[in-house]
Amino acid sequence: MSGRSPGVDLSVVVPAYNEEERLGPTLTAITRYLGDGEGRWGEWEVIVADDGSTDGTGDVVTALEHPRVQLVTSPRNRGKGHALRLGVAASRGRRVLVTDADLAAPIEELERLDKALSDGHSAAIGSRSVPGAAIGTHQHRVRELLGRAGNFLIRATAVPGIRDTQCGFKLFEGDKAREVFAGSRLEGWGIDVEVLQQFRRRDWAVTEVPVRWSHQPGSKVAPLDYARVLADLGRLRARAIRPADLLATALFLLMAVALYSGRFFDPGHRYFPDSLQDQNQWEWFFAVTADNVAHLRNPLFSDLQGFPAGVNLMANTVMLGVSVPFAPLTLLAGPAVSLSVCMTLGLAVTAAAWYRLIVKRVVQRRPAAFVGASLAAFAPPMVSHANAHPNFVILFMIPLIIERALRLCAGARVVRDGIVLGLMAAYQIFLGEEPFLLAALGMTLFAASYALVRRDVARRSWRPLLKGLLIGGAVCLPLVAYPLYWQFAGPQSYTSVLHGDNAGNSPLSLLAFAERSLIAGNAESANALSLNPTEQNAFYGWPLVALAFTIVVRLWEQALVKALAFTAVGAALLSLGPKIRIPLTDLVYPGPWALLAHKPLFESVIEGRVAMICGPALGMLLAVAVDRLLATTGRGVQYVGLLAVLLALLPLVPAPLKSVDRVEVPAFFADGMWKSYVHDGESLVPLPLPDPGAAEALHWQTAAGLGFKMPGGYYNGPYGKDRIGIYGASPRFTSNMLRDVRYSGRIPVIGKNWRAQAQRDFAYWKAGALVVAPQPNDDALRKAVQQLTGRPGKWTGGVWVWDLHGGN
Incomplete structure (x- = not known):
């Protein structure tokens, strides 16, 4: 990072309050060591920040009459923190040295700190507490013990891992020092800790360098001041959540409620038709988990669906x-x-998590972070999945995992961060493995591209990152080993779910608008480019794509922009699938997804979903651009730029998700009439069996308090000797035939063989009763079941019922 003035290599900032006696020798020592500007330290400056001294401190500087030494003053005494802010703000150097007026650490120790920055660190602390440090004159024993105790408390609560937080001899990269000191708030000497905290939060590498140090008489730090520092830090932490952050979170919640407004205010009687049958499935998932928890049953298995296999x-x-x-x-x-x-x-929480990540790692201006997080969480693919797939909506752990991985790269607290990362990964596995896999793919694309453009960072980061990942894996695997064993080798496990060879996105879908776009959506065109309304996995719109291209070209010099661009483009290409069909032609080319399509885990991924990675990447690009626009002084440029952002995002604003009145549950299920037809160990059989195309029976089952079991259902299970994953139960002759009747209205010729097969299937299902509810072609279904059983059904509770115990 370049300094504010290319002509100044080093700025030395000396905070001073009533230092008339000690300041003169200190300035003489500093200027003599730094030389005439043609030696080791190049062009330099010394800035004395007089914090409202009442003695002749300012006169000492004036009397020196040195062209490279300047004085900045405060009208009244406010504390060391204020003085440092004043002095660092006036600095211009590529590097900034902060040293106390007593020069307890000799200026010659600057060379050690400078070497640490040349090795890639952003800040170097002259430390008295690391091996190699040499302490000359000690303080009084009691004072030293109290100081150590106070320093221990500060280290434990504020900056773990840094031993000497209060040593007044520190070297910083200039631009980073000016940024952090400008944002600091503490007025006292607790600013040392506050600044180190901010460097840590930004993952700017901080190191401690052993120095020579001698206690100087006249110290203004009393032992009890450590308690004041802790109190200041506590107040600072309490004020860390800014009103803008609370406002952003509230707006995210309002946006989420508006999107779900069609169901949110009456969820029991409203249904999202674009969820197809997924709302029934997910409500069943929540119901069966709660039932298992309440009855202390295994939450990894149930035979309420897919009976008897489960x-x-x-x-x-x-x-x-x-x-x-x-x-x-x-x-x-x-x-x-x-x-x-x-x-x-x-x-809403997912949006807030992206917002937090962007504020901490990408930009600091809250409006820019809000724009970026809004796109990351409410991009068209996320809105599409919001109809039906909580696992692709509830993604708040992904930004937290990304931020923790970035902390590992800094190498400050590798063991602690590795443990936390492992716990986060384990929890995300229980939120959704496919989103985790896609997030890992996105992080890999970003890390690879960033490493190419910032090889210095990659060389510094790969060891702590690898160590942290290994620690995280060691923590995560024991927690998830048994559930994963159950998933891949337990009852009703399967190998992989095949989605066909056309699950990739069309290139046109990357530029088109989603169905739920408030001003540009078109259901017919959107569904022509997607698998169904819940899988509109791209649809970022050509204005946003054009704007993103412009941002990348304009800000290409930034490593972050290059990495984000590569991540978005790479994810978009992968999402096109193993075969890319060029629109409006018959040309088909191999796609990069072909390299992953048949690999373990990836073979079950719907490759079009990879385009969801583009949402956060584009959101961060927008945040960088908006942040730059807000910082510019040219009103015309600012107006045109922000207008372009608005025009690119406006077509992506979603309308509330479509909702309809939910069909009432037949009284047979809602009022418990089914209980007299189903004995222990038996199932209730809705016909045709519930499947991914018609899963309303799952809603009947949850409305009945999960009191009966049923064959069929909407889930993933094994099929055949190869245990290939399919949607629903393994088909049987009777269930297939009745499904065909439902969709066609035609009844095949049912003779003795069909009736015998039906009896075998009813016995396999351990059926206590058969049920035909009102549905398309229900009259044909009723007649078919009547022929299979040899007797008519009974109309009761709004359904036709066949009691298989010998009577109706």
């Missing part, structure tokens, strides 16, 4: 990470309420 819940996305904590609400208010609240809060 369902491997860990091999399905039941999201135990939220469905278990939400179990009390599910039991109290029902799965519809629980799912609605969970998805709404989850989307």
Whole structure:
């Protein structure tokens, strides 16, 4: 990073309050050591920050009459923190040395600190507490013990890992020092700790360098001042959450409620038609998890669906990470309420997590971070999945995992951060493995590209990052080993779920607008470019793509921009699938996804979803651009730039998700009439069996309090000797035939063989009763079941029922 003035190599800032006696020798020593500007230290300056002294401190500087020594003054005494802010703000050097007026660490020790910065660190502390340090004159024994105790408390609570937080001899990269000191708040000498905290939070490398040090008489730091520093830091921490951050979080919540408004205020009686059958499935997932928790049953398995074989819940996305904590609400208010609240809060918290990451790592201006986080969390693919897939909406752990990985790169607290990362990874596995896999893919793209453009950072970071990842893996694996074993080798586990060879995005979908775009959406065109309304995985719109291209060209000199651009482009290309069809032609070319398509784990991924990685990458690019625009002084440039951002985002603003009145649950299920038809160990069989295309029976089952079991269902399970993953139960002759009747209205010729097969299937399902509810072609279904059983059904509770115990 270049300094504010290329002509100044080093700035030395000396805070001073009533230092008339000690300041003169200190300045003489500094200027003599630094020389005439043609030696080791190049062009330099010394800035004395007089903090409202009442003696002749300022006169000492004036009397020196040195052209490279300047005085900045405060009208009154406010504390060391204020003096340092004043002095650092006036500095111009590429590097800034802060040293106390007593020069307890000789100026010659600057060479050691300078070498540390040349080795890649952003700040170097002249330390009395690391091996190699030499202490000449000690303080009084009692004073020294009290000082050590106070320093220990500060280290433990504020900056773990740094032994000497109060040594007044520190060298910083100039621009970073000016940025951090300008944002500091403490007026006293606790600013030393505050500044180190800010360097740590930005993952700017800080190192301690052993120096020679001697206690100088006249110290203004009393032992009890350590307690004041701790109090100041506590107040600072209490003020860390700014009103702008609270406002941003509130706005994210309002945006999420607006998106879900069609269901949020009456979830039990409203349904998202664009979720297809997924709302029924997810409510069942929440209900069965709560039921398992309440009855202390295995939360990884259930035979309420897919009876008698059952369902491997860990091999399905039941999201135990939220469905278990939400179990009390599910039991109290029902799965519809629980799912609605969970998805709404989850989307808002995810946006807040992206906002926090962007503020800490990308830009500091809150409006810019808000724009970036809004796109990251409410981009068209996320809105599409918001219809039906909580695992792709509740992503708040992903930004936290990214931030923790970035901390590892700094190498400050590798063991601690590695442990935390492992715990985060374990929890994310229970929130959703596929989003975690896609996030890891996105992080790999970003890390590879950033390493190419900042090889110095890569050389410094790869060892602590690798060590932290290994520690994280050692923490995570024991926590998830048994659930993963159950998922891949337990009952009703499967190898992989195949989605066909056309699950990639069309190149046109990257430029088109999603169905739910408030001003540009078109259901017909959007669905022509996607698998279904829940899988509109790109649809960023050509204005945003054009704006992103412009941002990349304009800010290409920034390493972050290059890495984000590579991540977005790489994810977009991967999302096109193993074969890329060029629009409006018959040309087909191999896509980069072909390299991953048949690899373990990746073979079950819907490759079009990889484009979701583009959302956060584009959001951060926008944040960088908006931050730059807000900082510019040219009103015309600012106006045109912000207008371009507005025009690019406006077509992406989503309309509230479509909702309709939910069909009432037949009284047969809602009022408990089914209980007289189903004995222990038996199942209730809705016909045709529930499947991914018609899963309303799952809603009936949850409305009945999960009191009966049923064959079929909407889940992933094994099929055939190769245990290939399919949606729903393994098909049987009777279930296939009745499904065909439902969709076609045609009844095949049913003779003795069909009836015998039906009896075998009913026995396999351990059926106590058969049920045909009102649905398309229900008259044909009723007649087919009548022929299979040899007797008519009974109309009761709004459904046709066949009691298989011998009567109706």
